[in-house]
Amino acid sequence: MAVTRTRILALAVALTGSVMTAPVTPTQAADATVKPLNGYVVVTGAGWGHGKGMSQYGAYGAADAGLSHEKILAFYYPKTTLSTLKSGNTIRVWVSADTDKMLNVMPSSGQRVRDSAGHTYTLPTGSKYRQWRIKRSGSKRVLQYLNSSSKWVTRTTKLTSSRVWTFDNPSRGIVTVRLPGSVSRDYRDKVALRFYGSGARTVNTVSMEHYVRGVVPREMPTSWHSEAVQAQAVAARSYAARYQSSPQTSIYDLCDTTYCQVYGGQDAETSGGNSAVAATPNQVLRYGSAVALTMFSSSNGGQTADGGLPYLVAKADPYDGRMRNQAWSAFLSSTRLQQAYPSIGTFSGLRVSARDGDGPWGGRADTVVISGSKGSVTVSGGSFKSKFGLKERLFGVFAGLKPGTANSDRWQDDEGGTTGRLGAPIANEVSVAGGLFARFAKGDLYWSKATGSRLLTGALAKAYRDEGGPSSKLGFPTADGKSSGSSTVGVFQHGRITCPSSGDCEVDLN
Incomplete structure (x- = not known):
């Protein structure tokens, strides 16, 4: 049976060295019906692919942490053992582009x-x-x-x-x-x-070895750590050998696309990929006497998914976030949701109704309910992911700001979206005093053309709102609120607010 998998965009994604902090949003908040703000909901997730088996970014992170390719494989495919195929093994590959x-x-x-x-x-x-x-x-x-x-x-x-x-x-x-x-x-x-x-x-x-030489560079950048590339070579060889034992048709064993694993022939080969294949000659993973189904994807978001086999288990992955930020977000407008599911009428809310229970947000979305004025539609998490081009089923749904404003961009980029220190938006972004104000679960963002987007949190944010915000004599904040000794200080166009660790905040006008 063909297994759909998502190929890593090997040359398009730069390594950032950043590590994502697991979201702390409680499951019940993510699974409540989310109504649109400014005509949008935002889907914030982690990972890229199906999350089963080996994470390719995780393999890189594990290699960077000092793990050998054998230990990388043992982590992602527990209970399997390394074995060797008979030399001279050949495989039949459908060249789908012809x-x-x-x-x-x-x-x-x-x-x-x-x-x-x-x-x-x-x-x-x-x-x-x-x-x-x-x-x-x-x-x-x-x-x-x-x-x-x-x-x-x-x-x-x-x-x-x-x-x-x-x-x-x-x-x-x-x-x-x-x-x-x-x-x-x-x-x-x-x-x-x-x-x-x-x-x-x-x-x-x-030959199997020539085949794997044409797969590895299409699935992972072969300039990556050699142990990660060697782990990819063994996983690719095992995946192919598994198909050999149960070919797709009588005329070929597997295809050459992401529906199997990507194969580019001799043109795809690289020196790094060839070295990884040569360093792991004929190596495959077995579970018992059978070759293992060594599924893999780009990134698992810090949590592997249950693949329904003893060696494809759900567990936390400490290596996946070492080499890149796993977080992503997608804005979905009410119009887009109505066009995707016209039977609902006017879009009114979105709810993740079932999850697998493993990882952030309560786990990967199994079913999603889209509601409107004429009724609701229930779809699988995989169908919802495909419909909107999302990277993973590991996501939460939140009320969303309209994309493109400075506050929205900062919330997504600087503050980490719903996984960052601001959390999810709790009110519509509104125009105020010639600028914009957006309120979140853990803080406020204020923007004006003269001052840019500035962050206020805690007692300082409340004191500023109580004063009247940008419409007050203080004007807009000119910097983020900062700690100064035992106090938090906010600097504004026409004054400052000082909030001690205990006691009332003090407002001083210029």
């Missing part, structure tokens, strides 16, 4: 086409032969070449047309496949056109 139901290859000296009965035809080269292809014709195969006049010409051979035909090159070891859109990609070993229903699919039969 969608024209033909197999086109570029000419190369020594290249040949073979049928499954053992007959061979060596392909001639020269200016006359610009491209070769195997094409399906009914229940048979036809060999053709593209000549110098850009016309396809059929070449008669002694190959058995009812047998499977395969391109390979014994001298080069690589076949250059011409994909739709005039894209060429190199594949090691051999490439065949396999009939599939009324059409055909391109299948690369390749």
